[in-house]
Amino acid sequence: MPNFYGICKVLTFCIFDFMKFAMKRKIIITDDGSSSIYLPELDEIYHSKHGAIQEAYHVFIQHGLDLFDDASEINILEIGFGTGLNCLITFLEAKKRNLIINYDGVEAYPLKAEEISQLNYKQQLNIQNESKVFEKIHIVSWNEKQIIASDFLLIKRKQFIESIDDKNKFDLIYFDAFGAEVQPELWTELIFKKMYDSLKNKGILVTYSAKGSVRRAMQSAGLLVERLPGPPGKREMLRGVKHSIGDQMIIKE
Numbered sequence: 001m002p003n004f005y006g007i008c009k010v011l012t013f014c015i016f017d018f019m020k021f022a023m024k025r026k027i028i029i030t031d032d033g034s035s036s037i038y039l040p041e042l043d044e045i046y047h048s049k050h051g052a053i054q055e056a057y058h059v060f061i062q063h064g065l066d067l068f069d070d071a072s073e074i075n076i077l078e079i080g081f082g083t084g085l086n087c088l089i090t091f092l093e094a095k096k097r098n099l100i101i102n103y104d105g106v107e108a109y110p111l112k113a114e115e116i117s118q119l120n121y122k123q124q125l126n127i128q129n130e131s132k133v134f135e136k137i138h139i140v141s142w143n144e145k146q147i148i149a150s151d152f153l154l155i156k157r158k159q160f161i162e163s164i165d166d167k168n169k170f171d172l173i174y175f176d177a178f179g180a181e182v183q184p185e186l187w188t189e190l191i192f193k194k195m196y197d198s199l200k201n202k203g204i205l206v207t208y209s210a211k212g213s214v215r216r217a218m219q220s221a222g223l224l225v226e227r228l229p230g231p232p233g234k235r236e237m238l239r240g241v242k243h244s245i246g247d248q249m250i251i252k253e
């Protein structure tokens with residue numbers, strides 16, 4: 001039975017955590033013209049200030065999804081669903097490639113409808129044919145598998161990243177949490193071990209981070225890690241692959 005002090009501590013943590021990420025959010029425009037969200041109290045942006053769309057394509061599509069050119073169906077896990085930008089561009093890319101995607105987006109602090117309506121991704125991506133998709137991604141309910149299109153199934157999982165316990169399920173993880181300075185607890189060996197466990201063998205994890213401590217945490221969790229050129233404004237980023245003992249580095253480039 002938790003005591004009074006324990007309950008107060010947990011409650012204080014939850015309230016503080018909620019205040020940190022859900023209270024003051026400001027829509028901003030990044031250098032490529034696409035919108036993002038700024039958290040004034042933490043001085044943290046959801047994307048690169050040099051360009052939200054530019055960063056998303058570079059990190060998650062070019063260095064992630066592009067490795068699955070030969071696949072017909074893949075499972076993707078997004079860590080930090082946020083604006084849904086990564087989900088939207090993955091949907092658009094899957095269409096071009098004839099790829100079936102099962103997309104799980106984990107998010108503890110969903111955006112409000114009035115925030116989503118101010119994001120300019122549809123205009124910036126110039127998507128007339130798929131203009132309703134972005135709304136659909138956000139309107140569908142949480143915690144249930146939803147058919148966005150016959151080749152794109154989405155489940156938005158309202159949960160804490162810390163509680164993920166999937167096993168051997170995903171081909172690709174978009175690791176897009178807030179930076180390690182803001183949320184050091186999410187860039188640890190413990191969390192990357194969860195990511196490792198949730199990946200299939202030879203599954204890939206991509207992240208915009210290039211920090212040495214992050215690379216070491218990924219390696220300690222068992223991932224084979226390489227540094228890659230980062231998006232504009234950032235020298236490097238990281239990519240890891242789940243490998244069996246004895247495997248060679250199997251990623252191209």
Ligand SMILES: C[S@@+](CC[C@H](N)C(=O)[O-])C[C@H]1O[C@@H](n2cnc3c(N)ncnc32)[C@H](O)[C@@H]1O
Nearest residue numbers: 046080081082083107108109160161176177178
């Ligand atoms: C850097 S933003 C990335 C957002 C998203 N990928 C996008 O393109 O908009 C990080 C996201 O992680 C969410 N988040 C922060 N801490 C979390 C936690 N402990 N569990 C689940 N989501 C969390 C935030 O609410 C935010 O949406």
